[in-house]
Structures are given as C-alpha cells and as structure tokens.
Amino acid sequence: MATFTRRALLGSAAVVAFGAVAYGGSRFGCAFVPRNHPDFFSLLDIAPDAPIARRIGERALELGSLPNDLPGFASALTERPLIRQALAEDCPTVRRTLVQDQCALDFAAQRTVIVDGWVLSETEASLCAARMLRPQQA
Amino acid sequence: MISDLRSGPPPREIVGDVCIVGTGPAGISLALELSKKGRRVVLLEGGGPVYEQDSQDLYRGQVTGHHHIDTANSRLRQFGGTSGHWTGMCAPLDPLDFEPRNDVPHHGWPITRADLDPFYARAQNYLDLGPFKYDFADWAAKLPAKPLPLDPGKVFTDVYQQSPPTRFAEKFHDAIRDDARIDCWLHANLTDIVLRDGSDVVESMTVSTLEGAQTMVRAKTFVIACGGIENARILLNSRKQRSAGIGNENDLVGRYYTDHMTIETSTVMFNEGVDTALYPEEIQVGGALLALGLKIHPDLVRRLHLNNNSAFLVAQHDSEIYDDDFRNYGWIAFSTMLKTFSRGHVPDRFAEHYCDVVDDLGAVATGVYRHAVRKVAPSSRASVFKIRQDAEQSPNPDSRVTLIEEKDALGFNRIALNWRITSDDLLKLRRTHEVIGAAIGAAGIGRLQIGIPETPDPEVAYSGYHHMGTTRMHADPRQGVVDADCRVHSVRNLYMAGSSTFTTGGCANPTLTVTALAIRLADHLAVTV
8 A cells, every 4th residue: 555655745735835826926927917808708798788789689690691609700790800909998988989980880881781670780780699699608 | 814714604715825724833833934925825724713622523533553642632623723732842853863774764854954954943933942052062051050970972961942832822813813914714624625637736625614614725835734643634535536645646644653652661760969950850041941851872873773762850759749740731721820910911711721720720739739838848859760751763654544434524534543652662762771771870870770671561652642754754755745845746736734744753842843844844935936
C-alpha cells in the first residue's frame, strides 16, 4: 500500500498555492488590460422588449428568410460594420446610436424586409428575431 | 344672359359661334374665355339654378365593377356642375404623367406639361388659388417649419393648393348673366347631336326640358363639357347617324375609365421630437392655402415601374378633440355661412347651406365644440399618422362606362360603370409605401407599416369621385377619342372638354387641369372659329 509522504503533501500544497496565486494574479493583472469582448447577447437588449417588437420577432422568424439560430444571427449581424462597433462599445447610448445608424444604412442600401407590414431594416428585424430565440438558448 | 327653357315657349332656335354643353368648371371657364375673345357663346345647362331631384335622377346608373363608387351622388346636374360640392384640392399633373412609358401600356398624352403650363397659370384665378407655384422650393422660405429630412432623390415634399373651394355657380353667375355674348340656357338637356347628312360636321344640337319643350341650337363649333361619365354617355347615345355612337368608331368611348384610389390604410410612426408640423394641416402662406404631401421622385417611379402618388399624413391623435371627422357637408356649409356673415354678407344659396347644417347638426355641434376646446386644451402633436392618397391607376381599357337597356326620362340609355381596380394598381401602391417607409427609416425618423397586403384586397380602395379618361386624348384615333386639341377625331367641329379627355389620371385632383384644358381650348377655338 502506498504511503502519502510529508514531501508529497507539501508538494501538492505548493502546486495548489502556486496555481491560486497565478490565477489570482492573472485576474488582477488582466483587469488592467484593454480587450475586445464581443457580447452578442447583450446587444439583443437594444431590441425593445415590447409586445410589438416580440410580434415582429415572431413574424420575422416565420418569414424563413432570416437565420433560425443565434449563431446564425450573430454571424449575420457582425458582418455589419456599425454592429461590430456596437459590440465593442460599453456605453448603452452610443451602442443604441450605432445600431440606429446601421438601420439607417440598411434602409439607404435597400436592405429592408417587410414584417407584419412594417418596413424594417434587416438589422432591426434580425435583432427582434434573435431576441425571441435567446430565452430558449441562453 | 341666363334664360330658362322651362319659362315660356321655347325659341325656334338658338344661335351662336360656339355651343358649350355643361356649366361646370370646364364649361364656364371656356364660355368666359371665348366671350373675352369676342365669340358668341351658347351655354347649355341640363339642370336648373339649384339642385333638383328630377334633373339629378338623370345621372342614376348601375355600378357593375368595384362598388366603392356611385354614379349619381358624386356629380351635380345643376348650374355650376360638380363644383357645387368639390373639396378644392388643386395641383397640376406632373410632367411624368404626360410622358409615354414603356412599362405602363397606354400611358402618355400627345401634349406635354410644358404645353399646359401657361394655361395652368391662368386657371389659378378661376379657382381662387395663389400663384402658379407648386415646387416646394418656391414656398420653403415662407413656411413655418422644416420639411422632413428625407433623401430628395427618393421622396420629396409635394405642394398642393387649396381652393376655398370655388363654387362656380356662386362666383360666376352674375358674370354670365351680365355678359351680352353668353347666351346661357337652364333646363336645356342635350337630346341629340345632328350631323350634316353624310358629313363629319355637327350641324345642330337638339335640347329639351324634362317636360318636352324642345329647341335647336346652331353653331359653328360644339363642345361637350359634362364630366367624365356624362361625356361618354352622350356620345354613346348619339346613334341615329353613327350606329356605335359619335366618336366611337374604334370602340374607345367609355373605355379607360380611371379614378383615383382613395386609400388610407398605411401608418407612419415618427420618433419623438420629429417635426411634422408642415404636413397634417393646411398652411396659409403668401396668398395661398397649401397642403403638403410626400411624393416619390419621378426617376424612381420610372425605375421601379410605379404609378404616380402623393401621400398625405393624417394625424392620429389620442384625444378625439383633434379629430376632424366632423368635416362633412354640414360643416362645410356652416363654415361657409360663418365666413360670409362675418364679412357682412348673406351667403348665396342660403337655404341650401342652412339645410345642410340642419341635416348634419350633430357634426356641426361636434365641430364647434372641438374647435372651442382646442383653444384652451394643451396642444397635442401626433406622432402617429395614417397615409391618405388619391393614388393613380394604370390606364385600363376594360375599366369602362357602357350603356344599359334602362332609359332615363329623356330617352337616353343609362350607364353601367365598371370601375376596375387591379392587383397591379394596388401592388404598385404597396411598393410606393415601401419606398416611403425606407426613406423614413434611412432618415432615422420613424417607421412605416404598410396597410396593403401582398395579396391585395380592392376593398381598401374608394373612389376619389374623379371620373376621368372616357374620351381620352391621343394623337392616334385608334388609341384615343380626341386629338391634342380635344377635337373628336372623327368629327370636324365637335370638341370634348373636361376630365374625360385625360389620357392618364396622375395623382393630382383633376379640377385645375380641367380648367387649364378649357382655357387652352378657348384659345384654340378663338383662332379657328
């Protein structure tokens, strides 16, 4: 039967301590490192949680011309330059403005869809639709 | 001079240089213009000086096509014609409306907008309008607010002018009565157009009262100016010498009936703070009362194969105090009387106005109450609007006026009106709204919800009561009843005046164009007669 020696115990404790210090130190240090964390789910909060927006989301999904899962929406939306900027932006007001500007660019470029009669930009229709998918997958 | 064929024995014959049938905006403008040029005019009116049920009954007919229309109530058979109840919106047709278009069959007049411009300018006075300026830029500096910040290459602000509205009977009665060169006869219903034997020349017209008093009118030239439906009915009924009806050698009389599709289904929601002040209300500026709408740029209309349209914003207020749904005949009569009394005069046709008010007393009381409350209630600016328009239809030979077996008191066959609204007309309007919605979205000022489904339902469309196209103008006799001078192709001295000559309907209310064409015809006849 193998014995658990004192040396082994101290070695294990040192490994754990080193790991803890390394992790804690890294966390502390990384707090000062600027990073770009795309957060598609938080962008969905831009789409209002109003009955009309939910209805548009449902109808947009029914259209069948939009992606039917969140990765698909994330991929499509991040192709839009101002949406990419919005994903990297922390200030909610600026994020909202960027999304609105992207919608305006969509309209100008005729990237529009008609959902429940509303003439919408593809971006906002996608946001409303993706929001409908989030509760099931998040 | 104004005489009444019902009073006393009829004259053996009535003689003039030009005989005009009809005393609406076309007939009266034409008569006054010809008189100014020294021509002797016989002006015939089938009705009397005021509304008379037995005369109005002659306009009754069947509706066999789209049913949101009628044949009798929309017209007035009396001195002054339908100007007795028009609403007064005026704009010229657009240059685009006159152009032949490869993508729209049968589109295009044999004249251009530029040909008509001088006459539009002269027509403004007849209709008590401001200067002949219909470009937004002409008015922009004087307006109290900015237009919506839309891309003008796609959607721009369009200008209409509002006539009081001019009632031709009231405004021009005395001028015609006192004009020695105008011989106007009331209750003189046209019952026959007589061609000189074997010729293409009208020799005379027979006129009659409903009681049978009859006489003959001789003139060098004859003009029929009885409106978009009646002009066709008269020609189709003139079968004694031409079996299909005068001018109908190519089966065109009555065809191409077009109207404006009055539709109010789509909705615009503007963002908070968007200044829409210019649009929902009429604006008094520079001697004119303006109404502003949204119009698609003509290049885009051509590129997207649309029909022409001008969209007006109708505010949807939360409070009914700001609703204008009380504005019916009673309110208009009340408003007219109030304005006239305030100037120290008794209104013309006081009894008619008074009875209109009595009939609609509820609406008048509502209007008075709401106007009073608006003075003290906090102002309410709507952010939700319905889009209302009188939308153009594509020319359609199957949309038509035909005769039916039933006859009226004068022995004329009554008409069936088969107004066609096609899915294509409605889908073009849907696409128009889509363009407006995209422009509003691109400007970041709101969103539009289209109220015309992808599978269109004609039930959303109502007649604008703008009867047009039934004796359309075209250089080719196989494609039109009258030529560029409004002369019936197959008759040397017979002319048509009014909206029946329109080759396309555009989206402008027709009265200004009717009047301009009448003035143009007067200039032409003054040279040729």
